[in-house]
Amino acid sequence: MEEEMHTDAKIRAESGTGSSPRGSGCSLRHFACEQNLLSRPDGSASFLQGDTSVLAGVYGPAEVKVSKEIFNKATLEVILRPKIGLPGVAEKSRERLIRNTCEAVVLGTLHPRTSITVVLQVVSDAGSLLACCLNAACMALVDAGVPMRALFCGITCALDSDGTLVLDPTSKQEKEARAVLTFALDSVERKLLMSSTKGLYSDTELQQCLAAAQAASQHVFRFYRESLQRRYSKS
Amino acid sequence: MKETPLSNCERRFLLRAIEEKKRLDGRQTYDYRNIRISFGTDYGCCIVELGKTRVLGQVSCELVSPKLNRATEGILFFNLELSQMAAPAFEPGRHSDLLVKLNRLLERCLRNSKCIDTESLCVVAGEKVWQIRVDLHLLNHDGNIIDAASIAAIVALCHFRRPDVSVQGDEVTLYTPEERDPVPLSIHHMPICVSFAFFQQGTYLLVDPNEREERVMDGLLVIAMNKHREICTIQSSGGIMLLKDQVLRCSKIAGVKVAEITELILKALENDQKVRKEGGKFGFAESIANQRITAFKMEKAPIDTSDVEEKAEEIIAEAEPPSEVVSTPVLWTPGTAQIGEGVENSWGDLEDSEKEDDEGGGDEAIILDSIKMDTGVEVSDIGSQDAPIILSDSEEEEMIILEPDKNPKKIRTQTTSAKQEKAPSKKPVKRRKKKRAAN
Numbered sequence: 001m002e003e004e005m006h007t008d009a010k011i012r013a014e015s016g017t018g019s020s021p022r023g024s025g026c027s028l029r030h031f032a033c034e035q036n037l038l039s040r041p042d043g044s045a046s047f048l049q050g051d052t053s054v055l056a057g058v059y060g061p062a063e064v065k066v067s068k069e070i071f072n073k074a075t076l077e078v079i080l081r082p083k084i085g086l087p088g089v090a091e092k093s094r095e096r097l098i099r100n101t102c103e104a105v106v107l108g109t110l111h112p113r114t115s116i117t118v119v120l121q122v123v124s125d126a127g128s129l130l131a132c133c134l135n136a137a138c139m140a141l142v143d144a145g146v147p148m149r150a151l152f153c154g155i156t157c158a159l160d161s162d163g164t165l166v167l168d169p170t171s172k173q174e175k176e177a178r179a180v181l182t183f184a185l186d187s188v189e190r191k192l193l194m195s196s197t198k199g200l201y202s203d204t205e206l207q208q209c210l211a212a213a214q215a216a217s218q219h220v221f222r223f224y225r226e227s228l229q230r231r232y233s234k235s
Numbered sequence: 236m237k238e239t240p241l242s243n244c245e246r247r248f249l250l251r252a253i254e255e256k257k258r259l260d261g262r263q264t265y266d267y268r269n270i271r272i273s274f275g276t277d278y279g280c281c282i283v284e285l286g287k288t289r290v291l292g293q294v295s296c297e298l299v300s301p302k303l304n305r306a307t308e309g310i311l312f313f314n315l316e317l318s319q320m321a322a323p324a325f326e327p328g329r330h331s332d333l334l335v336k337l338n339r340l341l342e343r344c345l346r347n348s349k350c351i352d353t354e355s356l357c358v359v360a361g362e363k364v365w366q367i368r369v370d371l372h373l374l375n376h377d378g379n380i381i382d383a384a385s386i387a388a389i390v391a392l393c394h395f396r397r398p399d400v401s402v403q404g405d406e407v408t409l410y411t412p413e414e415r416d417p418v419p420l421s422i423h424h425m426p427i428c429v430s431f432a433f434f435q436q437g438t439y440l441l442v443d444p445n446e447r448e449e450r451v452m453d454g455l456l457v458i459a460m461n462k463h464r465e466i467c468t469i470q471s472s473g474g475i476m477l478l479k480d481q482v483l484r485c486s487k488i489a490g491v492k493v494a495e496i497t498e499l500i501l502k503a504l505e506n507d508q509k510v511r512k513e514g515g516k517f518g519f520a521e522s523i524a525n526q527r528i529t530a531f532k533m534e535k536a537p538i539d540t541s542d543v544e545e546k547a548e549e550i551i552a553e554a555e556p557p558s559e560v561v562s563t564p565v566l567w568t569p570g571t572a573q574i575g576e577g578v579e580n581s582w583g584d585l586e587d588s589e590k591e592d593d594e595g596g597g598d599e600a601i602i603l604d605s606i607k608m609d610t611g612v613e614v615s616d617i618g619s620q621d622a623p624i625i626l627s628d629s630e631e632e633e634m635i636i637l638e639p640d641k642n643p644k645k646i647r648t649q650t651t652s653a654k655q656e657k658a659p660s661k662k663p664v665k666r667r668k669k670k671r672a673a674n
Contacts, residue, residue, distance in 0.1 A: 027537040032520050034530040038375040039287045041320050048520050051276045055291075055374060057320030063236050079319055083280075083293045084370050115236075119320035121372055123282070123291060123519060124275045167538055207547035212538065219536045227531030 026167040028216055033135075033227050035143045041119070043144025047136035049168060051126035054133050056140035060116030068115065073108035080120045080133065094130055098137055101184045101194040107147040116146055127170040128156040130182045130196060135220065142228065151187040153220040155213040156180065159201055165209060167216050181209050185217040187224075238324035241450050249451045253439050259447065260286075265488055267443045270496065272390055272503040273522035278417065279395030282519070283387040286445060287377035292387035293370045294395040298409070301357070301364040309356020310366040313342050315384050321376040337381055340470060341371075344385055344426050344459040348467035351392065352421040358400050359407060365397060367420065378445035381457055385428040390500055394507070395420055426467040427496050429489040431456040433475050440481075442488060456482070458489040462497040 029050030038044040041057035061074055068075050078099040080091045102118065118137050122129065134154030141148060158169035158177035166173055174180050179199025186193050192210065201209075249259070256264060268286030275281065279294035301308065315338050317325045324330065345351070356365040369391060371384050396417030399410045432444035432452040441448055449455075454473025460466050466486060471477060510517045523530045564572045 027535050030520065030535050031533040032523050032531070034523050034527070036529050038289065038320065039377060040322050040375050044320070046519075046523075048523070051518060051520075053275070053519050055320075057318075057374075059236070059320075059323050062323065081316070081318060081372065083291070083372070084295050084368065117319065119318060121291065121318055121320065121374060124277060124280060126276070204547055204551060207550045208544060211546040211550075216538045219533075219538065223531070223533045226533075230531055231528050 026165060026212065026216075028168045028219060029170075031220075031223050033139055033223070035139060035227070035231065041140075041144070043140045043142070043146070045136050045139035045143055046123070047132055047139060049128055049132045049135070050170065051124055052128055052132045053123040054129070054136040055121045055123050056133075056136035057119045057121075058116065058137075058140045058144040058146065059119075060144065060146060061111035061114035062117070064113060064115035069113045070108075072112050074106070074111040074113075075115045076103050076106060076108065077115060077117045078102065078120070078137070079117065081122065083122045083125070094133065097130065097184075097194055097196050098133055101134060101152055102137060102141070104193050105148050105150055105152050105186065106141065107149055110147050125171065127172070127174050128154075128168050128182075130154060131156040131168070134184050139224065139227075142224075149188075151221065151224055152184050152193055153187070153217050153224070154182060154184050155216045155220070156182045157209040157213055159199070159205055159209070163205065165205075165212055167212060179205075181206070181213075183210060183213045185214060187217075187221050190214045190217055236323040236326070238322075241447075245447070246451050249447055250434060253434050253441065253448075258441065260445065262443075264440070265442045265492075267492060267496075268445070270386065270499055272386075272500065273519060274394060274503075274507045274517065276518035279391050281387060281390045281394055282374075282522075283383050283390060285379060285383040285386070285443070287375055288379060288383045288445075289374040290380070290383045290387040291372045291374055292384075292391035294391045295368050295370070296395075296397045297366045297368070298358065298363050299366045300362060305353075306361040307357045307364075308353040309364045311346055311351060311353065312366060312368045313338065313345060313371075313388065314369065315341055315371040315373070315380075317373045317376070317380075321373040325373075325376070336472070337384065340381055340428070340457060340459075340468065341384055341388065343468045343470075344428055345369075345388060345392075348424075348426045348459070348461075350389070350422055350424050350426050350461075350467075352423060355421045359402065363407065367392075367395075367397075376446060378447075378449045379430050379443050381428050382430050382443065385426070385459065386496065386500065389422075389425045389427065390504070392420060393422055393425070393500070393504055424461040424463060424465070425497055425500065426459045426461045427493045428457050428459045428468070429492050431458070431485050431488075433473070433477070437475050437477055437481065440485070442492065456485055458486055460486070460489050460493045462494050464490045 030048075032048040034046045036044060037046055038055075038057055041059055042062075043058040044056065046053065046055045064075050068077075076099055078095045080095045080098070081087055082091055098118070098120070106116065108116070118140065120133050120136060122133075131154030134152060138152050142151065156168060156174075157180070158166045158173050159179045159181070160166065160173070160177050166177070169177065169180070177199065179197060179201040181195065181197040181199075181201070183192060184194035185191065195210075197206075252259065258264075260268075262268070269284075271284040273282050273284075279292075281292050283290050283292065299310065302310065315334070317330060317334055317337075319325050319327075351367070356367065358364060369388050371387055373380055373384070396412075396419055398412065399415040399418050401408050401410070430443060432441045432448055433439070433454045433456065434441070434452055436453060441452075444452060444455075452473070454471065454475030456477065457468070457470045457472075458466060459468040469482075469486075507517060520532070523532070564574045566572050
């Protein structure tokens with residue numbers, strides 16, 4: 001019941017503040033992040049976006065099996081576990097997307113013949129799951145001290161039937177949307193690292209979603225910076 | 236990853252400390268670590284922290300047909316997973332006996348004790364019953380997994396609400412959570428496991444061992460009890476031999492501990508219910524402590540997307556138009572279709588491409604005269620050999636073809652000079668003969 005109340009409040013805010021139908025009333029949900037909450041992994045982070053919550057743990061650089069070792073860089077492995085049931089094909093495809101993003105950013109050549117393992121556990125899913133997984137993975141890699149050339153973040157956009165753009169959709173909005181697009185953007189120049197889309201959309205709409213995601217990523221990166229500043233500041 | 240072995244001095248240190256009735260974290264012999272229970276936004280989701288050991292529990296339900304020999308009872312399914320983030324040594328496939336042991340103990344504790352009324356899970360006898368599935372994930376391993384898991388399981392079951400069902404004659408109506416409030420499960424009692432670790436052949440015992448203590452222990456005694464002091468399950472592993480009064484003493488301690496833990500669970504459930512009823516905020520976001528420096532929150536952030544349209548139009552105007560994609564399929568016969576033309580057929584050039592490959596391998600040695608073609612050997616030295624060399628009696632190498640004109644055709648910049656020099660010399664070139672079907 002309360003969940004619906006929250007969702008209603010958000011939708012009202014979105015339609016109330018923006019007069020143009022193109023969603024200038026877009027907003028990201030309430031964010032929260034906690035780092036270093038698990039004692040065994042080298043780095044861990046719990047990332048919450050509204051009601052969606054993902055816990056990430058990173059082990060690495062650590063020993064790698066001879067069959068999996070790469071002679072000149074680190075072997076990156078991503079494991080995503082759903083909350084209910086055994087992992088299936090959807091989890092495998094998300095693992096691959098997250099791994100491709102991480103490989104583009106992690107400086108694997110500094111640690112050859114080692115393994116870096118990112119384990120993600122879905123704690124609750126209320127929309128924008130892939131984006132939340134990406135954010136949790138990035139914060140966990142930062143917490144583990146894995147060298148990276150940039151930070152990355154995930155943003156999900158949903159296009160509903162009349163073309164309105166919604167950022168960070170809830171599961172209800174995702175279900176009713178015509179297309180759901182998830183982008184991974186890097187922190188240096190907001191360039192695109194990974195995109196995964198589902199549904200029907202035109203190329204104009206794709207560019208619009210990408211531009212909106214880039215605008216939203218600024219907030220996410222500011223959140224990262226502030227949370228790390230809080231942790232490492234001396235005051 | 237392999238598990239880091241425990242060093243001998245650490246082992247000796249721990250055992251000596253236990254002999255002197257000291258524990259590394261300052262607890263007394265019978266003390267439990269701090270238990271913290273937090274709930275998620277959906278019903279049936281909880282995270283239990285026993286010290287640093289963390290377990291996530293989720294209960295879900297589904298309508299299925301019942302088992303044939305139990306047509307009027309619902310089905311319970313328990314699954315504990317040791318996530319790979321819990322310990323570096325937990326890999327899928329390894330640690331299977333620990334996993335089996337924990338799962339079996341959990342099942343005995345919850346299923347065989349009949350803490351959940353399975354008769355109430357029946358909707359239509361023989362046709363439709365509720366299947367309740369409890370998924371537990373170990374997130375961090377700091378010892379005593381079974382206690383944390385049993386607490387998480389029972390808390391999740393008590394917290395869970397299943398959709399309401401009504402049966403009128405032959406009609407069964409399943410109400411969504413919006414139509415009718417979901418209904419809690421009917422739970423008779425709450426069995427909770429308490430672990431006792433034994434050291435030095437049963438001389439010393441500790442309640443709630445942490446990970447280091449578990450590594451050096453001799454044996455483990457697990458007693459599952461409810462607050463009415465009824466023993467639901469008891470298991471002794473490790474091969475230690477316990478005296479009768481030791482077991483009785485442990486059961487008395489377990490009774491006290493279970494009473495405390497049950498009180499804690501009931502209070503946590505009550506708090507959560509109160510918050511939900513009053514309309515306050517609940518869920519994992521609220522359980523993140525504000526004062527920790529490793530935690531940070533940000534309220535809802537509005538994003539200004541008013542210039543999105545202009546940016547998008549700019550990008551599209553600047554970008555090249557997409558290449559024409561031919562997408563009309565041609566149907567040859569039912570079941571065979573062709574899309575596109577594909578590249579030019581290069582089967583006829585098999586020998587040339589082969590020769591080129593072989594030559595490319597021997598390029599480093601600047602071969603001018605003849606080239607040895609062998610099935611596996613890399614072409615190497617051969618700078619000054621004139622006559623063709625027969626390397627084996629294989630029939631494949633019989634044919635000698637003089638085709639000096641064909642040499643310069645396949646151009647690779649490195650081999651160009653070599654080939655052109657070869658052209659006028661007209662040396663016989665041995666080549667591996669493959670099926671000349673294409674020719």
